[in-house]
Amino acid sequence: MSNIDRIQISTQLEVGIRLDHFLTKTLTEHSRSQIQLLIRSGKILVNNKNCKTGYSLELNDIISILHPERQKELSTITPEPMNLEILYEDEDIAVINKPSGMVVHPGKGNTSKTLANGILHHFNHLSNLNGLNRPGIVHRLDKDTSGLILIAKNNSAHNILSEQFKNRKVKKEYYALTWGLWEEKEGQIDEPLQRDRKDPTRFCISLNGKKSITKFQVYKEFQHCSLMKFFPKTGRTHQIRVHSANLGHPIFGDEKYGGGLSKTKGFINEYSSAYKKLMLKFDRYGLHAKKLEFFHPRSKSPIDFESKLPEEFVKLVEELDNLIGY
Secondary structure, three states, X not given: OOEEEEEEOOOHHHOOOEHHHHHHHHOOOOOHHXXXXXXXXXXXXXXXXXXXXXXXXXXXXXXXXXXXXXXXXXXXXXXXXXXXXXXXXXXXXXXXXXXXXOOOOOEOOEOOOOHHHHHHHHOOOOOOOOOOOOOOEOOOOOXXXXXXXXXXXXXXXXXXXXXXXXXXXXXXXXXXXXEOOOOOOEEEEEOOEEEOOXXXXXXXXXXXXXXXXEEEEEEEEOOOEEEEEEEEOOOOOOHHHHHHHHOOOOEOOOHHHOOOHHHHOOOXXXXXXXXXXHHHHHOOOOEEEEXXXXXXXXXXXXXXXXXXXXXXXXXHHHHHHHHHHO
């Protein structure tokens, strides 16, 4: 039996947009040509009626998407019991404090023990707008970054939250330990980012890239490191890591962007040895998604959450304080 998803047009911003254009942005796992084919074949309906691909959306329209292969596709991701730290949950959303070391969703080389596997086991209903291997996933954090992750339990909530991220209505605050002392104690980085052509797992500054903005503030300084607050206004992959590294301050423990073990060299022996031991013990990025503020998809009221720095992060900061005596 077919499985059906429904999306309601609930804001004036969506009114007047072509049906195929709207769904191309919403159903990111499908290309525009695939979506047009689904519309023409009757797999996508508006108010339970067949529509043309260029149909102009109206307020309160209900788009129905038929997924006859849903059960077969779902078998590719296995629900797994996990001890998730759920900070908040209601009928539309959940907020989870993700530990470092956990991948957000399955991908090449990571088919199990991801956050997606865990939430698929824990929650009865999750959105699928980001594809069937990313149930409920509205945004993501890197594997070795800890902190707040927002989960959508239905497609309506997911759609509204995605628009907030897209329109920069979501306020985010990260704590990060970076190498070096910053000349400016606060400011803004406005440098476009794109995927590195030589290494597709990296991103780089490029005039041809997508607009990327990060505000920063020095929170605390150590001998050779700084504890920072970052406020990303856009949500590009690796944004904080690349922006910080580009200014000569890579994230502590971030090997990919120059903040790894090679950065522990060049100091006097006592410092080099101490930093190497601390980094090997820490075994993650010095990056934590601490605060998240957005408008609840149902009530439309502002709602915010905060996550404490993980124990290993607090311990690292304490040990860096003690290194000043060298």
